[in-house]
Amino acid sequence: MQTTRNGDPKVLIALDFADEQQALALVAQLDPAQCRLKVGKEMFTLFGPEFVRTLVAKGFDVFLDLKFHDIPNTVAKAVAAAAELGVWMVNVHASGGSRMMEAAKAALAPYGDRAPLLIAVTVLTSMTAEELNQTGVLRSPAEQVLALARLTQQAGLDGVVCSAQEASLLKSELGPDFKLVTPGIRPAGSDAGDQRRIMTPELALKAGSDYLVIGRPITQAEDPAAALSAINASLHG
Numbered sequence: 296m297q298t299t300r301n302g303d304p305k306v307l308i309a310l311d312f313a314d315e316q317q318a319l320a321l322v323a324q325l326d327p328a329q330c331r332l333k334v335g336k337e338m339f340t341l342f343g344p345e346f347v348r349t350l351v352a353k354g355f356d357v358f359l360d361l362k363f364h365d366i367p368n369t370v371a372k373a374v375a376a377a378a379e380l381g382v383w384m385v386n387v388h389a390s391g392g393s394r395m396m397e398a399a400k401a402a403l404a405p406y407g408d409r410a411p412l413l414i415a416v417t418v419l420t421s422m423t424a425e426e427l428n429q430t431g432v433l434r435s436p437a438e439q440v441l442a443l444a445r446l447t448q449q450a451g452l453d454g455v456v457c458s459a460q461e462a463s464l465l466k467s468e469l470g471p472d473f474k475l476v477t478p479g480i481r482p483a484g485s486d487a488g489d490q491r492r493i494m495t496p497e498l499a500l501k502a503g504s505d506y507l508v509i510g511r512p513i514t515q516a517e518d519p520a521a522a523l524s525a526i527n528a529s530l531h532g
């Protein structure tokens with residue numbers, strides 16, 4: 296598993312921008328010891344691997360959030376390509392199944408200590424119980440998250456993406472070392488937007504989240520660096 300030069304900042308800032316220069320202007324105000332960065336589908340599709348390499352070269356730990364979901368051979372090759380970029384974390388969808396997750400894990404073995412953390416998405420934090428039911432899953436979000444997290448742990452991955460609302464359940468069922476990465480984080484008073492299973496940063500950390508994914512509450516703030524500092528202060532307080 297990749298060792299990091301930056302300590303262990305808890306906040307992963309979701310860089311969801313259509314304009315690369317706007318994203319880089321924000322990054323210029325940030326310190327790799329205070330946050331990590333997440334690159335998702337929008338920026339990767341627009342600006343490709345070179346954008347990821349730029350962030351890595353600036354000394355940031357990068358979570359490449361492309362949520363791979365495909366046949367085992369394809370996903371294995373995709374996570375190996377992510378490892379080549381030098382990212383700190385990469386993810387797949389747990390609903391791709393055990394064989395797919397095991398293939399992804401095996402593809403990272405040659406990277407040894409340089410391998411990124413490999414985690415799996417359970418139930419998207421934007422989904423309600425009703426929306427989950429519409430996909431044919433009749434369990435509650437918490438039950439489905441736990442079932443997929445167990446499958447992920449059995450496949451040998453490092454952790455899952457879930458909402459902070461499931462964090463205490465997962466920590467008690469799966470143990471302290473299994474990493475919980477939680478989007479849907481909203482400081483008190485901020486707009487939920489399309490997120491549904493949300494929690495404040497302080498409560499998420501107390502509930503057992505290892506890493507908090509925070510996008511718009513920081514990136515759309517009048518002063519993003521100040522918004523990050525306030526969140527970090529609330530976590531240490």
Ligand SMILES: O=c1ccn([C@@H]2O[C@H](COP(=O)(O)O)[C@@H](O)[C@H]2O)c(=O)[nH]1
Pocket residue numbers: 309311335416418419420421456457478479480488490508509510511512
């Ligand atoms: O279940 C999930 C998985 C991924 N995400 C991603 O996290 C960020 C959240 O951004 P906000 O602006 O804080 O809502 C975004 O990039 C999503 O693609 C998620 O929200 N939920």
